[in-house]
Amino acid sequence: MIKIGNAPVSYGAFEVTVGKREGVPTATQVLDAVQAAGYDGIDLGPLGYLGLGADLKAALDSRDLLLTGGYVEIDLTELGQVCDQFDVVAGTDKLFLPRPTVALIGRGPGRTAAGDIAAVVGDVVSYCAGRGYEAALHNEVGTQLAGPDSLIAVLESTDAKLCLDTGHLVAAGGDPLAILASWWDRVSHVHLKDSSSAGPFTDAMRLWEGNVFCRLGEGVGRVGEVLDALRAGGYQGWIVVEHDVLPTSPAKYRQASDDQWQNRQYLRERGW
Numbered sequence: 001m002i003k004i005g006n007a008p009v010s011y012g013a014f015e016v017t018v019g020k021r022e023g024v025p026t027a028t029q030v031l032d033a034v035q036a037a038g039y040d041g042i043d044l045g046p047l048g049y050l051g052l053g054a055d056l057k058a059a060l061d062s063r064d065l066l067l068t069g070g071y072v073e074i075d076l077t078e079l080g081q082v083c084d085q086f087d088v089v090a091g092t093d094k095l096f097l098p099r100p101t102v103a104l105i106g107r108g109p110g111r112t113a114a115g116d117i118a119a120v121v122g123d124v125v126s127y128c129a130g131r132g133y134e135a136a137l138h139n140e141v142g143t144q145l146a147g148p149d150s151l152i153a154v155l156e157s158t159d160a161k162l163c164l165d166t167g168h169l170v171a172a173g174g175d176p177l178a179i180l181a182s183w184w185d186r187v188s189h190v191h192l193k194d195s196s197s198a199g200p201f202t203d204a205m206r207l208w209e210g211n212v213f214c215r216l217g218e219g220v221g222r223v224g225e226v227l228d229a230l231r232a233g234g235y236q237g238w239i240v241v242e243h244d245v246l247p248t249s250p251a252k253y254r255q256a257s258d259d260q261w262q263n264r265q266y267l268r269e270r271g272w
Helices: 027-037 054-061 076-089 114-131 148-157 166-171 176-186 204-209 223-232 250-269
Strands: 002-006 069-073 099-103 136-138 161-165 187-192 237-241
Touching (some): 027 054, 027 250, 076 099, 099 114, 166 187, 176 223
């Protein structure tokens, strides 16, 4: 009961690049590469990048791909738009419904108190549940859920599920194995990535510009041990390979595509 997904960000196509930088691969190129590498699904990427409505459904169906989820920075308007796209493609298997993966951005006044965060998280969880989807909080360098302390504080103050981003947690100085050991029942979605450095980093752009994220098994993220822990605990659901890259040349974009094939091979060799 595991499916392996991939994401446009692994090919250099995400909010920082789409429509803003030259050389970003088209949705067709990314979808074809994801299919060719043997992934079961793909993340939504920037809203509209893979298409909207019927076009999105046709792009996925023609390649026998499912939608794994969609990344949202706290903004209920965008969250609603993402859920609209989920409605078009979602099947009936609740375990593999796409999940809204929600980042708590911002550090402004009134947003750092635990009570305020808990209230915002509660609103997001309730909204998604009302739309038929299970929200999962996304830990990420540069957000309010970056290192282990902030992540644990929110898990303690809410009942929200977690999209465990293993590479971002390592880069923030945390340990995904420790989160799995203590908060196993809250992990409903996994973004699997490796990091060449344990940081701690505080700026996501430095990660991307420094090519900190690397192919699975080549960094300090203890990916093999994470996979063993997921298997031992009977994890079910999506494991989405996210290998965030910020290519600077056509050759580097081609390398990103090859890296995703290699990442899928790494998982196959370990029985995933």
